[in-house]
Amino acid sequence: MFTRSLRRLLLPLALLVPLGAWAETDPDTGFVIAPGWETVKNNCTACHSSKLVTQNAGSRNRWQYVIRWMQETQGLWQFPAETEKTILDYLTEHYGPKEGARRPPLPPSMMPKNPYKQSSG
Template identity: 75%
Template structure:
């Protein structure tokens, strides 16, 4: 009985760390893509040329994903999509691989940075 009581605060703390819905998101075992509306269209079109990890390890706004699609079309030979197919892809990517809040650590304060080896020496002294 003591073990159960002792675990409750730890389980509550752990539950607070997991984003809502994260545990409920099923992923495709082959690609790692979140199984949600549009995932099969993304799988069929994006993994023809590159690994799905290129998608799952990145994030961005809808505009960012659209920029990447245009770049691939302009420079990598990606075909043009029908407008409704492109909208499905962008909706999916923006929803499931959108910008991550707080994904980067805050910059270090100047007093915690190492000396800059490229800083010009003060010659006024």
């Protein structure tokens, strides 16, 4: 009886919340709890706040670039290949490029006529 009414209560709720909004976060660091998060927590919060990580977003290349930059100039240690892969997988998955941050340019057919355009004739 109880479980059934509970399910009746929870099912519509589950449908309302978009996938991903369920993502649980670590109260200490704010990291999304998902495979690899502890590796990131252990390696990425020694020098600066986890916020510096969670407030950033980028492609895999960008994350790798930031890591290389810290390794070359900020004293970040080298990671075994497997560890680096775990970190990059995690960051790309959960802190990937922000969609819609910048819209693509309009095609020329959608642009207004340019009144200053000189016709070469």
